[in-house]
Amino acid sequence: MSLTALAQVLGGANKVAYATSLDNVPNLRIVNFVWDETTPNVLYFASVRDSRGVQEFLASDRIAFSTVPETGNAHVASNQATGQASQRTLAQMQPQFLAQVPDFAHVLELIGPKLALYEIRITSAEVDQGLGNGVQQVTF
Secondary structure (H helix, E strand, O other), rough: OHHHHHHHHHOOOEEEEEEEEOOEEEEEEEEEEEEEOOOOOOOEEEEEEOOOOHHHHHHHOEEEEEEEEEEOOOEOOOOEEEEOOOOHHHHHHHHHHHHHHOOHHHHHHHHHHHEEEEEEEEEEEEOOOOOOOOOOOOOE
16 A cells, blocks of 8 residues: 555544553543654654653553544554654654644643653554545555
């Protein structure tokens, strides 16, 4: 599969719901994310470092996720992903967050110094292009 469908679907969303499970206790969180076409198998999100959600995210062996579309039902979903602290910094990714995530400037004003950048690294995912537009598998 070309990355065209992936880019199109990811370009139509700025929220991702990700699931973790520690000690057989599942948890689901929704965060804003950005995608960079130079690293197509990575979703980036900012979160308060050392929060409970971040601790669970980093402690999980695998992450399941689905993007949350702004309109329609096109989405990218996977249960073949891992999470980690990003090698990139939030400052490096800030222009993308400001361009792709509504009100992110306000988030930075309120809690910017508390934020760190995290990654959902995808091994494979299902790209659902929306009702009647087909579903494709992408593997990295």
